[in-house]
Amino acid sequence: MAYNGDCDPAARAGPARTAIKLLVAGGFGAGKTTFVASVSEIEPLTTEETITAASVGTDDLTGVGDKRTTTVALDFGRLTLDERHILYLFGTPGQDRFWFMWNELSEGAYGAVVLADTRRLEDCFPSLDFFERRGTPFIVAVNEFDGAHRYAPEEVRSALDLDPGVPVVLCDARDTRSATSALVTLTQHLISAASAAV
């Protein structure tokens, strides 16, 4: 992410850093927190964003529930790539009721990893829909849980009805190498998507 320094004179003396934001999405319990922690160079951190959002309840007849403030926990990780580039990973809130956060989070995001849990494949449908609609490039990483039935990536691809261009990889979110390698696949996908767009 490039920074514009117009807002404060001190900014001009500030650091020349580029923050690259990637998202880790997927259903509740798909391993987002674990994935972010595996890749992050800092202790896995959770921050909370407080947002005032229109009430999600549609059967509210009292009229007092128009606005409410909700605190959403976000998993947050960081990886220094070189002296100029830092990767920031955000785990998106898993529950459907935090959907309104996604727009803000995906602002300026380069791409996303959608974690799929083969025991509950349908849980990642909302994430796929969201990124498809928004045009955010993504890959699907099938998190291999202990005891879960193993599926071949192609089986997952057809079950999710994915576009042939979307990479599907197997990954173990607990393993730094495996999670990092999923991000490499995402980045290669981003590079080819960027080249195709030119």
Added chain:
Amino acid sequence: MGDSADRPLLDDEAGPLVRPYMASGGRTAPSAALDLLTLVWATGRLGPTQLEAELGEVLLLCREPISVADVAAHMRLPAMVVKVLLSDLIELGAVGLLSPDPAVDTTDRSVLEALLNGLQRRL
């Protein structure tokens, strides 16, 4: 409802909901435009000891340029509370900020190459 007066209005369960906003004086809206990835750093105009506890702590974290999300995570406070505290520091001139460009080109080849190289070095 008869025994409600015997019990405290807020119990321990409510603690984490209430306490963080004490740090921001109950305010929930920052005055400066701060994104989770806005970088902030101490300008050196004020020292941590010249400030109230939380503001001083935040300022200490800003010795090196740091993102708003990082500060929130280290302070273990909701991001919105940290944004309010940072707004105060910015108004005091103690902290400078650099906002992410909303029109960032997420297809910038050189940035993507740096990402790829950085990740591959860790494999």
